Amino acid sequence: MSKKTYTISELASEFDITTRAIRFYEEKGLIQPAREGRKRVYSTADRARLTLILRGKRIGMSLDESMEIIAMYDPDHGNRDQLKELLGRVQERQLSLQTQLEDIQATLESLNDVEQRCRKALGQHDQQGEL
Amino acid sequence: MSKKTYTISELASEFDITTRAIRFYEEKGLIQPAREGRKRVYSTADRARLTLILRGKRIGMSLDESMEIIAMYDPDHGNRDQLKELLGRVQERQLSLQTQLEDIQATLESLNDVEQRCRKALGQHDQQGEL
DNA sequence: ACTTTAAGTTACGTTAACGTAAACGTCAAT
DNA sequence: ATTGACGTTTACGTTAACGTAACTTAAAGT
Incomplete structure (x- = not known):
């Protein structure tokens, strides 16, 4: 406990x-x-x-956005309409998170590129930091 | 063109x-x-x-952070020391992006949970929106 | 009794990322 | 010539998310 x-x-x-x-x-x-x-x-x-x-x-979420998500967890949404609304908001969030995921992956790929060019220019290859 | x-x-x-x-x-x-x-x-x-x-x-990056990343693309870093510094910053960024990726995945999983509970409570199952 | 140490309240300050408004220039169309 | 539709600069306003005093209160140790 x-x-x-x-x-x-x-x-x-x-x-x-x-x-x-x-x-x-x-x-x-x-x-x-x-x-x-x-x-x-x-x-x-x-x-x-x-x-x-x-x-x-x-x-990158605002506090208000975090609060919204937190609110999604507790089940105070009694009726059908509220549930449908909630479901809608959940799906919107999921979409924007999906976009974010792709944005991050794109950025990571670019940085990988930069990294490779750095290493090449430094004469290294793909070492993990061996001093 | x-x-x-x-x-x-x-x-x-x-x-x-x-x-x-x-x-x-x-x-x-x-x-x-x-x-x-x-x-x-x-x-x-x-x-x-x-x-x-x-x-x-x-x-969720600030403009300054974006500027840093943008700066990483153009090769104005002539000497070895600058390159090493750049490589360092690149790797830091990659790490924090990795964390972000995991944060997003965690959030997505939670939201999936919420979504399932919503659907269950609504008596649906895993439809894609068929009106 | 006195002093740290940790907590609290109240209130003003700060930074980032724009928004909004004012006042003006430019060029084409009516 | 004037009316719009776009563009420009300058400058003040705004919101979010805390930071930073400044001061108070309470508990705990010596």
């Missing part, structure tokens, strides 16, 4: 962000840690949310 | 951005279109740069 709860600075150092950032996410409604008196107490669920937020950031 | 030159609004509508944005990229030194009098004239090379910039944006 791992650890169950975390303090703000634990999470901050684990994810290498500032406590200010974490509180900011809270202001924005992305996380709602419990309180012990005035201290914030983070659950593993909060930690999971943070993971999603930061993953989102790495792929 | 396609078309050779473009006006600013041609590019703007092609890439679906404003002319203001294009001029902004110029201010930032990302593109240097030729001039005919005071009019900007964009070459296919400029167009290619725009492509890179926008691809960069889609994967």
Whole structure:
């Protein structure tokens, strides 16, 4: 059962962000840690949310977008219409993520090209870094 | 030989951005279109740069980062040390792009999950949208 | 009692990436 | 000659995502 709860600075150092950032996410409604008196107490669920937020950031999503995706996980969408709407948003996201994936692959290919030319000009071939 | 030159609004509508944005990229030194009098004239090379910039944006890169990558393409790095430095930066980029790729794949998987649950709750199975 | 140490609140500052508006030039068509 | 459709420069405005004080409170150790 791992650890169950975390303090703000634990999470901050684990994810290498500032406590200010974490509180900011809270202001924005992305996380709602419990309180012990005035201290914030983070659950593993909060930690999971943070993971999603930061993953989102790495792929260029805004906080609002991350929040949307997070919201997709919990099942508060009771009726059929809401579900259909959700499904629609999910599919849109999937499409744009697909584009992103291709963009990254294209960029990686170009960089591979650059890399090869560098190595060639340096007289190396395909070494992995042997000093 | 396609078309050779473009006006600013041609590019703007092609890439679906404003002319203001294009001029902004110029201010930032990302593109240097030729001039005919005071009019900007964009070459296919400029167009290619725009492509890179926008691809960069889609994967969450800043303009500075895009500029770095663009700079990697042209061979103005005469000496060995510069080449080694370049190679280093290229490899760093490749690593972070790799991470991004994995982040996207993870997100896609999660969304697939959400999608399946939606469909299940809606009583569908794996249709592609047949109205 | 005193001092770290960690947390909190409040509020203003900052950077990036444009948007928007004002005011003007240019050329073709009416 | 004027009206648009495009282009230009200059400059101020805006939003997101925090950073950076500045100050306070609470808990823990010596």
